[in-house]
Amino acid sequence: MEKTISIDTQNGKIPVYIAKKKGIKNINLYVKPLDGRVSVTAPHNSDTERIRAFVESKSAWIEKQLRKAAEYEKIKENRLTYESGERIRIFGREYVVERKESQRPNIRTEGDRLIYGMPENIESEKKQEYFEKWQAERLKAEAKERIAYWEARTGLKCSGWAVGRMHKRWGSCNVKTKKIRLSIMLTFESPDFLDYVIVHELAHLVSKYHDNKFYDMVERFIPGAKAEFAKGPRRPKR
Numbered sequence: 177m178e179k180t181i182s183i184d185t186q187n188g189k190i191p192v193y194i195a196k197k198k199g200i201k202n203i204n205l206y207v208k209p210l211d212g213r214v215s216v217t218a219p220h221n222s223d224t225e226r227i228r229a230f231v232e233s234k235s236a237w238i239e240k241q242l243r244k245a246a247e248y249e250k251i252k253e254n255r256l257t258y259e260s261g262e263r264i265r266i267f268g269r270e271y272v273v274e275r276k277e278s279q280r281p282n283i284r285t286e287g288d289r290l291i292y293g294m295p296e297n298i299e300s301e302k303k304q305e306y307f308e309k310w311q312a313e314r315l316k317a318e319a320k321e322r323i324a325y326w327e328a329r330t331g332l333k334c335s336g337w338a339v340g341r342m343h344k345r346w347g348s349c350n351v352k353t354k355k356i357r358l359s360i361m362l363t364f365e366s367p368d369f370l371d372y373v374i375v376h377e378l379a380h381l382v383s384k385y386h387d388n389k390f391y392d393m394v395e396r397f398i399p400g401a402k403a404e405f406a407k408g409p410r411r412p413k414r
């Protein structure tokens with residue numbers, strides 16, 4: 177059963193979707209980073225006013241998550257500016273952009289700074305293009321190690337993998353060719369979520385569908401993964 181309440185925040189009223197369920201013990205609050213949807217799961221018999229009080233007590237956290245979601249929207253629409261002071265999360269770590277003058281574009285991280293060298297009059301598409309190249313390299317380096325690790329642990333082997341510019345899917349697995357593709361957008365998420373996507377795609381070598389056989393495989397290696405990650409990289413707060 178789903179119900180919607182609305183709560184007041186500094187940015188006006190926002191809807192909160194409540195699902196009361198049997199078999200859960202706590203009230204859990206989620207903000208979906210992809211679109212900023214705020215939802216709550218609560219025990220079957222819990223009182224809606226108590227849920228409201230709980231949600232309102234977390235309003236500062238919710239607003240913080242909504243700001244992150246807005247950041248994510250910007251990223252999706254390629255509206256990152258890459259100018260000094262902008263914050264960008266790479267594999268769960270936050271970096272502050274430091275723009276430098278440079279004839280040839282180059283990106284490196286140093287501590288919590290992401291140093292982006294580029295010519296002064298560079299077009300915004302070029303900035304984006306170069307950043308995505310860098311993202312792809314970062315993802316390749318990370319995925320190389322994690323895929324090898326998960327292949328060894330699960331005994332499932334893909335025939336090859338690649339990274340690409342996919343904005344609607346985190347990953348894909350061609351069950352015929354056994355090739356895996358990973359989205360460069362994964363660099364904006366946590367290392368745990370990258371692990372989940374890799375195991376998810378490898379598990380498709382067992383079943384093409386998201387059926388029990390498939391999730392048994394995923395859950396064997398990442399217990400709780402279905403609840404935690406199947407709908408995207410949610411960030412639960414208890």
Ligand SMILES: [Zn+2]
Nearest residue numbers: 376377380386
């Ligand atoms: Zn899948």
